Structure formats: structure tokens, C-alpha cells
Amino acid sequence: MALASGVRVPARALPRPCAAEALWSTTLGRREPAAGGGGDGERRFGSQRVLVEPDAAAGVAVMKFRNPPVNSLSLELLTELVISLEKLENDKTFRGVILTSDCPRVFSADLDLTEMCGRNPAHYAEYWKAMQELWLRTYLSSLVLVAAINVGLALPAGSLPRGGLCHRPACDCRVLADNPKYHIGLDETLLGIVAPLWLKDTCVNTIGHRASEQALQLGLLFPPAEALQVGLVDQVVPEDQVLSVALSAMAQWLTIPDHTRQLTKNMMRKATADHLLRQRDTDIQNFVSFICRDSIQKSLQVYLEKLRQRKG
Amino acid sequence: MALASGVRVPARALPRPCAAEALWSTTLGRREPAAGGGGDGERRFGSQRVLVEPDAAAGVAVMKFRNPPVNSLSLELLTELVISLEKLENDKTFRGVILTSDCPRVFSADLDLTEMCGRNPAHYAEYWKAMQELWLRTYLSSLVLVAAINVGLALPAGSLPRGGLCHRPACDCRVLADNPKYHIGLDETLLGIVAPLWLKDTCVNTIGHRASEQALQLGLLFPPAEALQVGLVDQVVPEDQVLSVALSAMAQWLTIPDHTRQLTKNMMRKATADHLLRQRDTDIQNFVSFICRDSIQKSLQVYLEKLRQRKG
Amino acid sequence: MALASGVRVPARALPRPCAAEALWSTTLGRREPAAGGGGDGERRFGSQRVLVEPDAAAGVAVMKFRNPPVNSLSLELLTELVISLEKLENDKTFRGVILTSDCPRVFSADLDLTEMCGRNPAHYAEYWKAMQELWLRTYLSSLVLVAAINVGLALPAGSLPRGGLCHRPACDCRVLADNPKYHIGLDETLLGIVAPLWLKDTCVNTIGHRASEQALQLGLLFPPAEALQVGLVDQVVPEDQVLSVALSAMAQWLTIPDHTRQLTKNMMRKATADHLLRQRDTDIQNFVSFICRDSIQKSLQVYLEKLRQRKG
Structure with a gap:
């Protein structure tokens, strides 16, 4: 088992740290104007962090994440993504969805470290369950899902990178x-975080x-050409053609x-999905007991502190 | 489960449609003179549709399919292939078999759609069982089997292609x-037909x-260079060297x-073989109930009708 | 099951053949001066056949095999390798080990055929158990293991090659x-020896x-460029840079x-490891009953005799 020990973790509630990444990244990216809840009436809908632009005639919707500054997968974003996907799956108008970012030129990340540091076990469990839920809903979606990866993970000199494979x-x-x-990969290993079994299975597939073995143990992040060669992505195209190529692939x-x-x-x-479903609770317990370890919490705190200092 | 629903299908017997593909393809290929049952005495043997040319000294036999016009896997061809393979396996003279087509310059296809359209469930079950049998006998053959793919799947403009991965x-x-x-692949998806689990397993291996995932969902057909790159074939050689290279590989x-x-x-x-053996009956039931669906039958009829019109 | 038949083999003790390979290979390689047991006090330790050069500051040890003339995996070498690895794993000073050969310019082989020919079943069982043990200890090692393959398998004209994938x-x-x-691969098939299930699993991974399928059935041996392409090795570098590149990779x-x-x-x-652990005894029984067959023993004797004649 990846995340080891089934030891029960005593509940503890630490004060929420300030959103370090938010502070840090604003200098690097442009802040987008806050997205309204409803959008342009019939033409757009969505939530605070997920904007859906439907093209009913084509049967396709473009779903844009906007969780400034770094589009990290906060509990709120995870929840809204799952709800939006569910909505589109239940609407017979749609056969496919393009997933893309609405935070151009800013960093994109997967795990939201602030959800995993200084909270209580119940929160960690909730966060991880939402992460599983997004993976299951995406992996088994009845819709065609095309990722238009317009913002990769740019690496400022001296920073610890964080991935976007999830x-x-x-x-x-x-x-x-x-x-x-831009770099993509799963580099949580560098922070002491082990990929869960279901993410490993997806990676192997x-x-x-x-x-x-190499990518997960070394926390490798691949630049576009290498990501294509290893098979992490299917096409690498000029930046301004990502969406149009994604639409062609969808067609x-x-x-x-x-x-x-x-x-x-x-x-x-x-x-692969059944592998997770059979042990969903164990996977959550493993994550919680792992993330609650003093060594892991310390490692995350040090990292988040670095981000704060970079800002300050 | 790929072919879903274990619902029992009521038996029904529809009139056999005329052999649409036969009509269609004769204009595109040359009709071969009908092969005699026995061949040239000692030097050749075989059946109506399978010609076996033994080279006892080398321990190798060349097995040629001839099911004009398109070499599609009819129930008769399937049965004769299985019998011929069985015969060669039981004859200690032979250590290897080259499989090739005796219908040059005509289309080659796998599934015979006329066996899957407008028949009764018992026929579909028999057909699918024979298909499983050929796969099992080929996949686990004690002989060395080398495919000399001299006729690929040529694609007339505007036609729906059909594959030849099986x-x-x-x-x-x-x-x-x-x-x-020439193109090879498994494109039944385009006709609404889902690959069975054992074919998926072979494809993944x-x-x-x-x-x-991509090839089976999109029904991809690969031209020679791409077929080589993806690993569907081991060598791509000039058309007139296919048999000699196959013989070298056999050596x-x-x-x-x-x-x-x-x-x-x-x-x-x-x-992989055990995976099928464990659920052979279920696989047949799935196929029958799937192929009996009105939507599938309709889709096949429309396709066969198109072929007829092309001819007419 | 790969090695077939669970038939019990009657114990029999054949006289040990002379070490044919040893005779043969000395003309081809340089004999190394016999390694002392202890080495240079603090700086080196090890056994007769395994020399360990620790770099405690770096947390890395270089482990050199020296089983002249061909570094084949004799029972003694297997045992000493397992013990040395175990020692390093238990010593918190070390985080990684470089595995390399100390028999430059001589042949390197995996299976020691003299351990598998003309002995008794109890010896074969002991030998195979040691082989499993080395694989398990290597495959699941908590240390980072980097193989610096400085001596491949050079092929003298006319010889039957033997591999080094294990x-x-x-x-x-x-x-x-x-x-x-240099060539690497697993070519025991050419001698009539079937790879065990766990080696097959490793190869597939x-x-x-x-x-x-191809490599194991055909006993393929790959030259460096092909070994890199197929994924048997991660880097191919000039001969004099093998160790330095291995150290960089370790870093x-x-x-x-x-x-x-x-x-x-x-x-x-x-x-993969559990697959072996679940059937370790069966795997040993299979090996013993297989290797005890008259046909296999004869085949090994003929091969070893050829080596002797080449020498004589």
C-alpha cells in the first residue's frame, strides 16, 4: 500500500494558514477580473470558479477553470468541477467537453497544499474524497473529455515546482x-507526498x-516535447492553436x-476504476494518516513559508 | 463488461440478406478461380477456402485464405481455418505456419457483417463461438505463426472502412x-460494434x-508506417517481399x-486466454444480445445497403 | 505455469563437472588478482567475490562483483551479493548502491550453468532459491540501486551467447x-531454459x-543502441564514463x-514481488523438475563440452 499505516489519527484543528500561494503568485500572473456566478445568461453558465461556455449546436461545452492565482485544486474548485461535469453529463445536449484554464500566464497546479497543511483530519478526508471523486468522474465520464492545456507549469528560477498530472x-x-x-508531471514526491494507488494506475495505463516508476519516484516534470514522447499528452501545438486543435480532436x-x-x-x-472503488475508504485513511505526520506537515510548512518569503 | 446486458434475446429468424459485399467488391478486385477442395495431391491440401502448401522438409506450411471477394471471416472460413490449424498442430512434421491471403488486390476484412445481420440469435451465437475458437487456437498455438499480410485494407474513397486486427x-x-x-486496425466501432474483452486484452498486450484506448474507441486504421510505429506489425517490407521476409522470420x-x-x-x-475461457459463455451472450438490438441491426443494414447501392 | 510439471524428481547426485567456463574464458579475459577478503580496512570491505567501496559522506557504496573469469552467478556469488546488500540496507549510512563488475574485458553472464548441470535436485533447489532471493532483495530494495554495466556480454564468433538480464x-x-x-538480454531460451514467471513479470514491466514475447521466446540479445530503444537500459554512454554517469544518476x-x-x-x-512470494516453492519445484530432465541436462552438457573443446 502506497500511503502506508492504517493508524488512526487523532483529530486536531490547526489554524488555517494564510493562502501563501495566492500571495506569492499574484506578482507572477495577471489577476483576472472575478468571474460572475452566472455569466452571460444563456450563452455562459457556471460557478464562481468554473465557467461553462456551451455550444449546444455542436454538442460541445468548453469548461474553464479560474481559481486565481494558480488554479490549484482547492476543495471548492474540486467540488464545482464535479458538479459542472455532472450537470453536463445529465444534459443530453452535450456529447463532449473541452477542459481548459481561464488563468492565462499564471501557474497551474494540482494539489492545493493549503488544503493539506495545518487543517484537521476531517478536512483532509473531505479534501481527498473530493479528489477521488473528480478523478472517478473524469476517468469514467460518458462524455468525450479533451484537455486543452494552455497553461503549463512554468518554473520560476529557484522555486520548487509542483505538477499537474492529476x-x-x-x-x-x-x-x-x-x-x-511549461512542464507537466507529478512532482509531489519532491515534497514527500506519495501518489495514491489510483493515480499510479492511471500513470501506468x-x-x-x-x-x-521513474516519473513517480523522481517527481519528473516533462517539457512539451518530452511529454509528447513519453505519452503524457497526445499533441503539442503552438500556444495560440491549443483550443482550435482541441476542438478538431473533439470533432x-x-x-x-x-x-x-x-x-x-x-x-x-x-x-482501474474498480481498483479504487474497492478501497476508497482505505485510500482516504491512508492519505489522512500520511498527511498528518509531523514530518510531512513540517515539510509542507517549510515549503509554504518559502513561498511567503518570496512574496515578502 | 463490454457488450453489456445479459438479457436473453428471443429467437427470431430473418431472411438472409444477399451477400452485399460480394456484389460490391468484385468490381474492385479480381475474382480468383474457385479453389478445388484437394489441390495438387501430395503437394497441396486444404478445403474450399483454405489452401495449405506444405514444405515438409522445412517443417513449415503456408496457409492461404481464399474467401472471395473480400476474405471476410465467414462462419465457413472460420471453421475451415480452425480445422486446418488443428490438423497442422497434430502433424509432427510441422513446426510453423505462414498465414497469408490468396485474394490478391482485393479487400481483406475480419468480421463478416452478413453473418451478423438479419440472422437469428442461434446463428449469432454459433458465429461468435467460432470467432472465439479461432482466436484461442491462434493465440495459444504450439506452432510458430507468422502473418504475411500481403493484402491490407484498401480504402475506396467514400467508403466506411472495416478492419483486420482480429x-x-x-x-x-x-x-x-x-x-x-493498405490500412490495418479494428474499426468496428464506427459501425457501432464494440470489441470483445479478449480482443481488447490482445490489443493492450x-x-x-x-x-x-485511442485505437479501439476511435476505430483507428493505421497505414503501414504507423502500424509499425505503434507496434501492430513487426516489419513493413516491399509488397513482393512479404512472403520471403515472412519465411526468413520463420527460420x-x-x-x-x-x-x-x-x-x-x-x-x-x-x-489472457484464461480471461476469455473463464467467461466464454457470457461473452457469447453479450455479443448476441448486443447484435440483436434494433439499433445495431439497423446500422448494419444501412451499411450493407450502401455497399449494394455502390454496386448497383 | 512456465516451468511445467509438478512431478517430484528423485534425488540423484552426479559428479561435479569441471568449471568449463573458467577454463574457456581465461584466454579471452585478463585474470584479476584474487581479491582479499577484507580490502583496505575502513575504506573497503566485502567478501571473496563482492567488493564494497563505501563513500559514507555521499551515502553511496560501489559494489563490485568479481567472480572470475565470467562473473557468472554462482551459488557463492549469489549468496555474497545478498549478504552484502542486506548489510548495506541495515546500515543507515547508505542510501544508494552502484552495482558494477570488477572483471573488465571479460564476459559477463547471469546463470552459472555449472550450477545447473550434473548436480543433485537439492543443489538445484538451493541454487534457485538463492536466485529468487537476489531478485527479491534487488527488486524491493529500500536503497537506490544503479547498475553501471561496464562489461556487457561480448560474443566470440561461433559461440552460443548467454545473457545478462536477470x-x-x-x-x-x-x-x-x-x-x-556488448549485448544484453535473456537468451537462456536458446539452451532450452525457460525464464521463470517472476523474470517474465519484470521483463513485461x-x-x-x-x-x-519476442525477447523471451527468441532469446534476443540487444546491442547498446537497441537495448536503449527497447527500454532495457536507461542510458548508453562511452565506456569510460559509465561509473561517473551512474554516480550522477544516483545523485x-x-x-x-x-x-x-x-x-x-x-x-x-x-x-510483482507478491506474485513470486505466493508461489515461491512451486517456482523452485518447477525449476528443479525442469532442469533434471534428461533432455535439458544433455543440452547443457553438450554446451559445456563445446566450451571445453574451444579451450582444449
Whole structure:
């Protein structure tokens, strides 16, 4: 078992740290104007952090995340993503969704470290359950999901990088902007965080066993050309063509009858999803007991403190 | 489960449609003179549709399919292939078999749609059982099997293509003619037909999980260079060298002691074959109930009708 | 099951054949001066056949095998390797080990055929158990293991080659000398020996299912460029840089917190190791009954005799 020890963790409630990354990243990115809840009436809908632009005629919606400054997967963003996906799945108008970022030129990250540091075990459990939920909903989605990865993970000199593998391999197709500053991968290992079993399974399915051993143990982050070669993404295209190429890919996927495609997708992915479903609670317990360790909390605090100092 | 629903299908017998593909393809290919049952006495044997040319000294037989016009896997061809393979396996003279087509310059296809459309459930069950049987016999064959793919799937403009992945990945070695008009893959998805679990397993073993997700969901057909790159075939050679290269490959395989090679092959493939053997009846039931659906029958009828019109 | 038949083998004790390879190889390699047991006091330690050069400051030890003339894995070498690895694992000073050969310019082999020919079943069982033990200890090692493959398997014209895949894929990283005379792979098939299930599993994890089918059935030996392409090694570098590149790779692996790396490694490898642990005795029985067959013994005797004649 990856996250080891089933030891019960005593509940404890630490004060919430200030949102270190938020402070830090604003200098690096542009703050977007806050997105309204409702958008432009019929043309757009969504929530605080997830904007959905439907193209009902095409049967496609573009779903944009906007969790400034770094689009990290906070509990709120996770929840809104799951709800938005669920809404689109239940609306027969839609056959496919493009997932993309609405925070251009800022950092993109997966895990939100502030959700994992200085909180209580109940919070960690809630956070991890939401993370599982997003993965399950994405991995088994009946919709065609295409990731238009327009903002990678740019690496400021001297910073510890953080990855963005989590939900993307779960998409059916991934188009990455060809910007040498962008890197994708799963580098939580560098912070002492072990990838959960289901993320490992996804990684093995996507890039193979041997490449996963190296990528997950070394916390490798791949620039676009290498990400393409190893199979983390399907296409690398000029930055301004990411969305149009994603739409073309979507058009190809939509030539397949939905029912056949969904059965085939399910056949390919069911075993991997079942692997998590069989041990969902254990996976949460493992995460909570792991993240509650003094050594891990200390490591996260040091890292978040560095971000704060960079800002201050 | 890929083919879903275990619902029992009421028996029904529809009139057999005319052999649409036969009508269609004769204009595109040359009709071969009908093969005699027995061939040239000692030198050749075989059946109506399978010609076996033995080279007893080399321990190798060349097995040629001839099911004009398109070599599709009809129930009769399936049955004769299985019988011929069984015969060769039981004859200690032979250590290896080259599988190739005797219908040059015509289309080659796997599934025979006329066996799957407008028949009764008992027929579908029989057809699918024969398909499983060919796969099992090929995949676990104690003989060295080399596919000399001299006729790929040429695509007339505007036609819906149909694939030819089914029995080839089950061979030990596959040599493909380098003709840009040839395409191989499994494109039944385009007709609404889902690949069975055992074909999915073979595909994953051959080209990996991620490539299989795309190939099976999108019904991808690969031209020779791409088929080589993704791993669907082992060699791509000029069209007139396919058989000689296949014979060279066979010679290399025959340098290995049979017993060791067979044990190694069985070790590599047993788990995948067992996966089917454990649920053979379920797989048949799934296929029958799936193919009996009105929507699937309609889709097949429309496709076959198109072929007829192309001809008419 | 790979090695078939669970038939009990009657014990029999054949006279030990002379060490044919030893006679043979001395003309081809340089005999190294016999290594002392203890080495240079604090700076080196080790056993007759395994020399350990610790760099306590770096947390790294270089472990050199020296089993002249061909570094084949005799029972003694296997035992000393396991003991040395165990010692280093229990010494908190060390975080990583470089595995390399101390028999430059001589042949390197894995299986020691003299351990498998003309002995009694109890000896074969002991030998195979030691082989399993080395694999398990290497594959699940808590240390970072980097293989610096400075001596490949050079192939004298006309000889039957023998491989060297066994313990290397179990390392975390493998650096191979770019010498076109070196070949690596697992070619016991050519001698009639079937790879055990656990070696097959490792091979599939390392180079994938399809490539493993070919490599294991055909007993393929890969020159450096091909070994790199298929994924048997991670880097191919000029011969005199093997150790320095291995040390650089080690430095990268040591940037990862040990605990996280170990948990990740275990997550990636536990299922494969468990596969062996569940059937360790069966695997030994299979090996013993297989190797005791008259046909296998004869084949090994013929091969060893050839080596003797080459010498004589």
C-alpha cells in the first residue's frame, strides 16, 4: 500500500494558514477580473470558479477553470468541477467537453497544499474524497473529455515546482501548448507526498510501467516535447492553436457513436476504476494518516513559508 | 463488461440478406478461380477456402485464405481455418505456419457483417463461438505463426472502412506489405460494434493500454508506417517481399527449441486466454444480445445497403 | 505455469563437472588478482567475490562483483551479493548502491550453468532459491540501486551467447557502456531454459508485453543502441564514463526524500514481488523438475563440452 499505516489519527484543528500561494503568485500572473456566478445568461453558465461556455449546436461545452492565482485544486474548485461535469453529463445536449484554464500566464497546479497543511483530519478526508471523486468522474465520464492545456507549469528560477498530472491523463485526449517554460508531471514526491494507488494506475495505463516508476519516484516534470514522447499528452501545438486543435480532436471523437464509444471506454477503464472503488475508504485513511505526520506537515510548512518569503 | 446486458434475446429468424459485399467488391478486385477442395495431391491440401502448401522438409506450411471477394471471416472460413490449424498442430512434421491471403488486390476484412445481420440469435451465437475458437487456437498455438499480410485494407474513397486486427496480433510475428493504400486496425466501432474483452486484452498486450484506448474507441486504421510505429506489425517490407521476409522470420523462430518456445509462449499468453475461457459463455451472450438490438441491426443494414447501392 | 510439471524428481547426485567456463574464458579475459577478503580496512570491505567501496559522506557504496573469469552467478556469488546488500540496507549510512563488475574485458553472464548441470535436485533447489532471493532483495530494495554495466556480454564468433538480464531490470536505473560488442538480454531460451514467471513479470514491466514475447521466446540479445530503444537500459554512454554517469544518476535519485521514494517504489513493485512470494516453492519445484530432465541436462552438457573443446 502506497500511503502506508492504517493508524488512526487523532483529530486536531490547526489554524488555517494564510493562502501563501495566492500571495506569492499574484506578482507572477495577471489577476483576472472575478468571474460572475452566472455569466452571460444563456450563452455562459457556471460557478464562481468554473465557467461553462456551451455550444449546444455542436454538442460541445468548453469548461474553464479560474481559481486565481494558480488554479490549484482547492476543495471548492474540486467540488464545482464535479458538479459542472455532472450537470453536463445529465444534459443530453452535450456529447463532449473541452477542459481548459481561464488563468492565462499564471501557474497551474494540482494539489492545493493549503488544503493539506495545518487543517484537521476531517478536512483532509473531505479534501481527498473530493479528489477521488473528480478523478472517478473524469476517468469514467460518458462524455468525450479533451484537455486543452494552455497553461503549463512554468518554473520560476529557484522555486520548487509542483505538477499537474492529476486529472489530465483521465481525459480522452490531451493537447498541450508548445511553450518550453511549461512542464507537466507529478512532482509531489519532491515534497514527500506519495501518489495514491489510483493515480499510479492511471500513470501506468498512460505511459507504461517503467516510465511510471521513474516519473513517480523522481517527481519528473516533462517539457512539451518530452511529454509528447513519453505519452503524457497526445499533441503539442503552438500556444495560440491549443483550443482550435482541441476542438478538431473533439470533432474526430464525436464521429463515433456515443454508445459504442462509451462501452469501449468503460471496457478499457473499468478495472482501474474498480481498483479504487474497492478501497476508497482505505485510500482516504491512508492519505489522512500520511498527511498528518509531523514530518510531512513540517515539510509542507517549510515549503509554504518559502513561498511567503518570496512574496515578502 | 463490454457488450453489456445479459438479457436473453428471443429467437427470431430473418431472411438472409444477399451477400452485399460480394456484389460490391468484385468490381474492385479480381475474382480468383474457385479453389478445388484437394489441390495438387501430395503437394497441396486444404478445403474450399483454405489452401495449405506444405514444405515438409522445412517443417513449415503456408496457409492461404481464399474467401472471395473480400476474405471476410465467414462462419465457413472460420471453421475451415480452425480445422486446418488443428490438423497442422497434430502433424509432427510441422513446426510453423505462414498465414497469408490468396485474394490478391482485393479487400481483406475480419468480421463478416452478413453473418451478423438479419440472422437469428442461434446463428449469432454459433458465429461468435467460432470467432472465439479461432482466436484461442491462434493465440495459444504450439506452432510458430507468422502473418504475411500481403493484402491490407484498401480504402475506396467514400467508403466506411472495416478492419483486420482480429487474428493478426495473435500471431507470433507479422510482416506487412508497404502499400500506402493498405490500412490495418479494428474499426468496428464506427459501425457501432464494440470489441470483445479478449480482443481488447490482445490489443493492450500488443500496443499498450493508452494506444489501445485511442485505437479501439476511435476505430483507428493505421497505414503501414504507423502500424509499425505503434507496434501492430513487426516489419513493413516491399509488397513482393512479404512472403520471403515472412519465411526468413520463420527460420529465426525455428532456431529455438520447440518445447522451450512453447512453454515461454504459454507463460506470456495463458492469463489472457484464461480471461476469455473463464467467461466464454457470457461473452457469447453479450455479443448476441448486443447484435440483436434494433439499433445495431439497423446500422448494419444501412451499411450493407450502401455497399449494394455502390454496386448497383 | 512456465516451468511445467509438478512431478517430484528423485534425488540423484552426479559428479561435479569441471568449471568449463573458467577454463574457456581465461584466454579471452585478463585474470584479476584474487581479491582479499577484507580490502583496505575502513575504506573497503566485502567478501571473496563482492567488493564494497563505501563513500559514507555521499551515502553511496560501489559494489563490485568479481567472480572470475565470467562473473557468472554462482551459488557463492549469489549468496555474497545478498549478504552484502542486506548489510548495506541495515546500515543507515547508505542510501544508494552502484552495482558494477570488477572483471573488465571479460564476459559477463547471469546463470552459472555449472550450477545447473550434473548436480543433485537439492543443489538445484538451493541454487534457485538463492536466485529468487537476489531478485527479491534487488527488486524491493529500500536503497537506490544503479547498475553501471561496464562489461556487457561480448560474443566470440561461433559461440552460443548467454545473457545478462536477470538482476539488472530490478535496479532503479541502468547505465550501459556503448561498446558494440556488448549485448544484453535473456537468451537462456536458446539452451532450452525457460525464464521463470517472476523474470517474465519484470521483463513485461520493463519493456512491455509484446517486446517481452519476442525477447523471451527468441532469446534476443540487444546491442547498446537497441537495448536503449527497447527500454532495457536507461542510458548508453562511452565506456569510460559509465561509473561517473551512474554516480550522477544516483545523485538525482538521492534528491528525493527516502521515505517517499521507498513508498512509491513499493507501490510500483509490490504486486510483482507478491506474485513470486505466493508461489515461491512451486517456482523452485518447477525449476528443479525442469532442469533434471534428461533432455535439458544433455543440452547443457553438450554446451559445456563445446566450451571445453574451444579451450582444449
